[in-house]
Amino acid sequence: MTPSFFAGMSLRAWALALGLLCLALGVPNLASAGQPYDYFVTGDANAPISGLAAPTAPSFVLMGGGPDVDEAFRWMIAQAGIKPGTGGHFVVIRARGTDAYDPYIYYSDASLGTGPAVADQWVGGASLGLSSVETLVIPSISAANSDFVNTVVGRAQAVFIAGGDQSDYINFWKGTRLDQTLQALMASNVPIGGTSAGMAVLGQFDFAALRGSVTSAQALADPFNKYMTLDPNPLSLTGGFIAPPVLADTILDAHLDARDRMGRLIAFVARLVAPAAAAGCPGGILPAGASSTGTARGIGVDVETALLVQGHKGGGPVTARRVTNSSTTTQSAVYFVRPSIAPATCAAGQPLTMLTVEIRKLADSETVFNLSNWSGVSPYYVDTYAGALTSSPY
Numbered sequence: 001m002t003p004s005f006f007a008g009m010s011l012r013a014w015a016l017a018l019g020l021l022c023l024a025l026g027v028p029n030l031a032s033a034g035q036p037y038d039y040f041v042t043g044d045a046n047a048p049i050s051g052l053a054a055p056t057a058p059s060f061v062l063m064g065g066g067p068d069v070d071e072a073f074r075w076m077i078a079q080a081g082i083k084p085g086t087g088g089h090f091v092v093i094r095a096r097g098t099d100a101y102d103p104y105i106y107y108s109d110a111s112l113g114t115g116p117a118v119a120d121q122w123v124g125g126a127s128l129g130l131s132s133v134e135t136l137v138i139p140s141i142s143a144a145n146s147d148f149v150n151t152v153v154g155r156a157q158a159v160f161i162a163g164g165d166q167s168d169y170i171n172f173w174k175g176t177r178l179d180q181t182l183q184a185l186m187a188s189n190v191p192i193g194g195t196s197a198g199m200a201v202l203g204q205f206d207f208a209a210l211r212g213s214v215t216s217a218q219a220l221a222d223p224f225n226k227y228m229t230l231d232p233n234p235l236s237l238t239g240g241f242i243a244p245p246v247l248a249d250t251i252l253d254a255h256l257d258a259r260d261r262m263g264r265l266i267a268f269v270a271r272l273v274a275p276a277a278a279a280g281c282p283g284g285i286l287p288a289g290a291s292s293t294g295t296a297r298g299i300g301v302d303v304e305t306a307l308l309v310q311g312h313k314g315g316g317p318v319t320a321r322r323v324t325n326s327s328t329t330t331q332s333a334v335y336f337v338r339p340s341i342a343p344a345t346c347a348a349g350q351p352l353t354m355l356t357v358e359i360r361k362l363a364d365s366e367t368v369f370n371l372s373n374w375s376g377v378s379p380y381y382v383d384t385y386a387g388a389l390t391s392s393p394y
Helices: 011-025 070-079 101-106 147-154 166-172 177-187 216-221 262-272
Strands: 038-043 059-063 089-094 132-137 158-161 192-195 250-253 297-301 305-310 319-324 334-339 354-362 379-385
Touching (some): 038 101, 059 070, 059 297, 070 089, 070 192, 070 305, 070 319, 132 147, 147 177, 177 192, 216 262, 250 262, 262 297, 262 334, 262 354, 262 379, 297 305
Parallel strands (some): 059 192, 089 132, 158 192, 250 297
Antiparallel strands (some): 038 132, 297 334, 305 319, 354 379
């Protein structure tokens, strides 16, 4: 097979063909035999880093699953301070899966080019200054505590959490050395992103999926049904996994349009609302309302959509911008959800009633949303009455 063989292939088909080529040539795939993790690298993981300025403010990518958003990865590389000539290591972590992200992020096209002309569905990281893209498959607590895993992640200039099953991340990574390493990177303003399940664990509160997924209908019919597992449990302002300060008081959900998840996101947010005056949810710890800080809130992201979250040096406002691919066929929107008043009915075995839920929809790439005061897009309101949304949330 020659480089032209790969032209026009999807990334998934390209990765499969490359794997077959490696097998045919007897080339190892760099998976670490006998270790509790798998490790892959594209590029030079030992290349020196030179002239790289440390980031001065936090950056996060919240990606809603489905086709990856090329611009979001380029933004992470730029936020890390990486430029042509500096070098830099981009690390992908996941609990299951392959190294398919490595060539997609590193190369500029299906012919394995590294030039500045970048094809659609490729990131072109090498042309932007990356030395390597590395993937670690970390499927256990022992893997998450590995010296090698934490060395690779700890020297990364950017980290991306792949999709999969967020219960793996909670079960295998939370409370481990990897958790500590991610916290240290976050404290150093290293850009961190995630898609689908990888995004789901980037809020202060997470839908942990410890008993599997949950539908909107199930969540609204009983916001305490057995599938509604949240982290931390019990809810607390401390003890969450990763829990970036710029996403305080917030729970996240992906695939919002493709899997009709607005109802369950509203139920997740309701669960955060503390009991008060015969309203709220048992175990909730935040107030409802329109205050700019300290109230329960949620962010839902459509497929093929990324929200670029940017903190600012010196304590300025946290802002966010939505990006998507030019070839997207969906609205590729982001929804900011906040309860105006506490749920009237929120109890085990009973359908949820929460009226006047504020929703702000961001569906363009020019508007900047202010996450600090929850502004930038005009709101509209929906009601959840006896387990049913009484108006369209889209």
